[in-house]
Amino acid sequence: MSPLNDIETPHRSKPARSLKIATATDETSNSNSSSSLRKWGPAMLAVLGVLALNAYLLGPTGHKIPPLSDQAQRRMQLGAQRTADALALTYNKKSEAENVRNFKQSRNLSEEEGGVLEYTRRRHRALGEYVHVDVSDQFSLFGKVTVSLIYFAFWVFLMFPNWFLPIGRPGIALGGGLTMVVYRYILTLSGDGPTFYAEKVIIMEPLFLLFGLMLTTIYLEKMERGGLFDKLRESLDDPINWKRSAKIMAMSTIGSAAVMNDSVVLIFSGVVVDLCVRHKVANSLPYLLSLATTANIGSALTMTGNPQNILIVSLAYDDISWMEFASNMVLPVFAATAINTIMMFAYYGNELFPGSSGFVENMGILFGGNRTPEMLAQEHAYYARNSNANANMDESNVNVDVTVPADNGQWSLWSKIQVCVVTMFLCFFAAGFDVCVVSIVAGCVLMLVNAYKRQHYDPKPDTTQYDADGNPLPPKKTYDIDGNEIVSAEEEEELITESETTLTEVDYGLLLLFIGQFILIGSFNDTGVPQAFFFATMQGCADQMTSVPCVYWFVAVITILSNIASNVPVVQMLAATFPYATPYDWMQVSFSATIAGNLTMLGSAANMIVAFQAAKVGDRTFTSERHAPFGVPSTILALYGGTFLLTLVHFSPECSEKLGDCD
Numbered sequence: 001m002s003p004l005n006d007i008e009t010p011h012r013s014k015p016a017r018s019l020k021i022a023t024a025t026d027e028t029s030n031s032n033s034s035s036s037l038r039k040w041g042p043a044m045l046a047v048l049g050v051l052a053l054n055a056y057l058l059g060p061t062g063h064k065i066p067p068l069s070d071q072a073q074r075r076m077q078l079g080a081q082r083t084a085d086a087l088a089l090t091y092n093k094k095s096e097a098e099n100v101r102n103f104k105q106s107r108n109l110s111e112e113e114g115g116v117l118e119y120t121r122r123r124h125r126a127l128g129e130y131v132h133v134d135v136s137d138q139f140s141l142f143g144k145v146t147v148s149l150i151y152f153a154f155w156v157f158l159m160f161p162n163w164f165l166p167i168g169r170p171g172i173a174l175g176g177g178l179t180m181v182v183y184r185y186i187l188t189l190s191g192d193g194p195t196f197y198a199e200k201v202i203i204m205e206p207l208f209l210l211f212g213l214m215l216t217t218i219y220l221e222k223m224e225r226g227g228l229f230d231k232l233r234e235s236l237d238d239p240i241n242w243k244r245s246a247k248i249m250a251m252s253t254i255g256s257a258a259v260m261n262d263s264v265v266l267i268f269s270g271v272v273v274d275l276c277v278r279h280k281v282a283n284s285l286p287y288l289l290s291l292a293t294t295a296n297i298g299s300a301l302t303m304t305g306n307p308q309n310i311l312i313v314s315l316a317y318d319d320i321s322w323m324e325f326a327s328n329m330v331l332p333v334f335a336a337t338a339i340n341t342i343m344m345f346a347y348y349g350n351e352l353f354p355g356s357s358g359f360v361e362n363m364g365i366l367f368g369g370n371r372t373p374e375m376l377a378q379e380h381a382y383y384a385r386n387s388n389a390n391a392n393m394d395e396s397n398v399n400v401d402v403t404v405p406a407d408n409g410q411w412s413l414w415s416k417i418q419v420c421v422v423t424m425f426l427c428f429f430a431a432g433f434d435v436c437v438v439s440i441v442a443g444c445v446l447m448l449v450n451a452y453k454r455q456h457y458d459p460k461p462d463t464t465q466y467d468a469d470g471n472p473l474p475p476k477k478t479y480d481i482d483g484n485e486i487v488s489a490e491e492e493e494e495l496i497t498e499s500e501t502t503l504t505e506v507d508y509g510l511l512l513l514f515i516g517q518f519i520l521i522g523s524f525n526d527t528g529v530p531q532a533f534f535f536a537t538m539q540g541c542a543d544q545m546t547s548v549p550c551v552y553w554f555v556a557v558i559t560i561l562s563n564i565a566s567n568v569p570v571v572q573m574l575a576a577t578f579p580y581a582t583p584y585d586w587m588q589v590s591f592s593a594t595i596a597g598n599l600t601m602l603g604s605a606a607n608m609i610v611a612f613q614a615a616k617v618g619d620r621t622f623t624s625e626r627h628a629p630f631g632v633p634s635t636i637l638a639l640y641g642g643t644f645l646l647t648l649v650h651f652s653p654e655c656s657e658k659l660g661d662c663d
Contacts, residue, residue: 043632057549065540079580086121136528143192144527151524170509173516201522208436215443228418239382242352248290253298261299269613286348292610300594315575332642343634530565559596563603567593583652598635
């Protein structure tokens with residue numbers, strides 16, 4: 001071989017090396033593309049499916065929208081006449097404020113008291129003066145645009161807080177609220193907008209409820225080891241991943257229907273994270289999604305499941321009973337729960353079915369009782385860990401006192417007290433008492449019990465100091481100004497108060513988060529942009545929103561508005577815009593506004609609570625970027641599946657009996 005060949009040999013190898021690098025880069029790029037497609041593909045297909053379905057039913061330009069039916073036209077005429085007659089009534093100005101405030105109690109007035117017309121007048125005043133005050137005509141175009149831009153900027157900040165400075169959602173929401181207050185004041189001075197009354201847009205009931213629930217939850221968890229909270233945690237535990245997820249979903253669905261979705265997620269967010277830590281789960285997102293999504297779906301079943309349902313029953317023109325509400329919702333909620341569960345098991349099959357080869361084997365595990373080697377290893381580790389824990393407990397527990405908690409399944413005195421308080425809480429809630437008052441009272445009762453327990457039963461903290469060899473040091477002597485020794489009596493020992501311990505664990509940041517959001521949303525709604533969006537998108541379907549095929553476009557619009565302007569303000573807007581909506585109309589509004597909460601992180605308060613509570617204990621996997629790929633397709637499928645069933649099977653009338661169009 002010539003020297004020339006020796007010199008050229010290295011140069012011949014460089015293109016091959018470059019080719020290898022380029023090939024590896026292409027493979028990485030293709031892998032990232034396929035991963036992104038797998039992650040976002042179902043969401044994009046679901047959105048395209050919604051657009052295609054509505055384009056087919058209504059036409060690309062809406063030319064297939066059916067004309068108003070005779071019944072719809074008659075309802076509009078009766079409604080306009082009823083409003084005019086009600087406003088023409090004379091009233092006692094002295095008692096007017098109280099009557100309007102308590103208009104819900106006037107739904108069944110006698111003829112001597114004014115009957116339906118007097119109820120209509122009071123309700124009309126309440127809808128116009130309390131629920132929604134239309135001040136959009138007082139904004140200039142500049143004011144509307146700039147307020148909307150500020151709102152959407154902070155909406156993005158709240159949706160993706162990790163993209164910006166590490167302030168956190170409570171700080172972002174509070175900063176956004178204060179920014180909106182200052183800017184609205186500037187608009188008022190410049191004549192581009194009306195006066196903004198920030199205190200009126202802050203809804204106090206959810207804040208009181210959250211504070212009471214946090215207080216109750218903290219004392220249920222911190223009062224004793226092995227108490228009621230730990231027993232609830234054990235009831236959800238299971239060595240098999242998919243069974244643990246199924247238990248969480250079942251508990252969340254039933255609990256949200258019985259109490260309220262915010263209550264359930266506030267109590268069990270920490271429990272779910274603790275279970276994930278106990279089982280050394282690498283990805284806790286499926287379990288947190290199991291809790292949040294089914295809490296929203298289950299809350300759609302009853303009128304007390306979430307704030308918007310409570311508001312709907314209060315603002316509806318006709319009576320809607322608890323049984324009527326639940327009977328309409330049972331089939332759609334069951335279908336939505338089934339769809340969400342199937343989506344969960346399919347989308348997170350690798351995490352919930354470790355070692356499984358795919359969908360077919362997952363079905364065999366679900367219905368055939370099969371196990372993979374990885375699942376068997378998890379079971380063996382779980383039972384071995386429990387056996388060791390029980391053995392250690394038996395060695396340490398020699399004398400058992402009724403007031404001392406034990407991990408062997410027995411109920412201590414304090415656990416029984418917790419059960420009594422929780423049972424009374426549920427009974428008062430079911431009896432119709434104000435849930436805010438009930439939750440705060442329950443927390444205060446548990447606070448008193450915990451303070452008494454710590455003072456009289458808990459062991460006193462050991463203040464003995466030790467030297468380097470472990471020998472106890474004599475107590476330090478103190479002297480007065482004259483050099484005399486001060487003998488401190490044991491009974492004069494300073495007590496540790498609840499303000500120094502448990503009350504400091506209340507998540508005041510979560511309350512600030514909701515206050516800031518209320519201010520942002522209230523200012524945005526003042527501009528009239530959500531109302532304009534509703535009528536611009538609904539067009540001819542606005543006055544027949546729940547009739548087929550308009551209902552399928554209606555639920556899409558409500559879903560968008562619920563995630564942008566929040567579901568409670570959307571319900572308030574619809575109540576003021578369509579004051580004589582039928583009970584069936586409200587069933588569709590309730591279902592769509594509730595299920596829409598699963599679409600994005602900001603879609604419902606339950607999602608925000610889960611994310612906040614999980615982050616508080618160090619788990620930050622529940623983010624907007626990770627929520628949306630599952631939330632979008634699951635929500636759309638559950639929403640349209642349930643809506644289809646609700647249009648086929650419903651028990652609420654498609655007319656208003658009080659308005660008189662059911663004849």
